[in-house]
Amino acid sequence: MVKVLIADNHPIVRKGIKSLFKNSTEIDVVGKAATTSELFDFISQEHVDVILLEMDLPEVNGITALRRLKKDFAEMKVIMFSSHSEDVYAVSTLRAGASGYLSKSVATNVIKDAIVKVANGGIYISNELAQRLAFDESTNKPRRFFRRLSTREVEVLKLLASGKRNKHVAEELNLNEKTVSTYKARLMRKLNVDNLVDLLQQAKALELL
Incomplete structure (x- = not known):
């Protein structure tokens, strides 16, 4: 069993x-x-x-x-x-x-x-x-979308979406605040936004949240 x-x-x-x-x-x-x-x-x-x-x-x-x-x-x-x-x-x-x-x-x-x-x-x-x-159904080429975000970036994104500030994200993930800021900057760059509100909206549109 x-x-x-x-x-x-x-x-x-x-x-x-x-x-x-x-x-x-x-x-x-x-x-x-x-x-x-x-x-x-x-x-x-x-x-x-x-x-x-x-x-x-x-x-x-x-x-x-x-x-x-x-x-x-x-x-x-x-x-x-x-x-x-x-x-x-x-x-x-x-x-x-x-x-x-x-x-x-x-x-x-x-x-x-x-x-x-x-x-x-x-x-x-x-x-x-x-x-x-x-394979991508339309192009028959390997998809890259699934590899767009790292596992740690997904973690940071979910915590930011829950309303937590950088300090609290850092505490939960056992990181320093500077590292969290770096992850946030990467997320904004990958999702092509320049502020947190747009980041979360874009993430929801892509079904990341």
């Missing part, structure tokens, strides 16, 4: 997924966490094979939580489970150590398939994303 922890701040999601695998002979949902603190408290005491991790889990953003997980629990398998754009965040989270990325819009059988695949050492992304990563 694959032991799974659901880390999501929405009660209906936690209950729904646990109910989904209630009678499963392959997957056992051994715990639920609504915050980052609950997540780390649980895995420090209980064995878990796979974590289904919401991108916007409270206290620490999903990519930062993922980095900490892979640092402290290197063998832990993590599937990011989110409503955010797969095109951007799947690549960023895989770079940060995730073993898979699941959109919250997928069919329930896909959740099972992804968990089993990751538990057996595989990587899960949708077939559609795999095709888009390989």
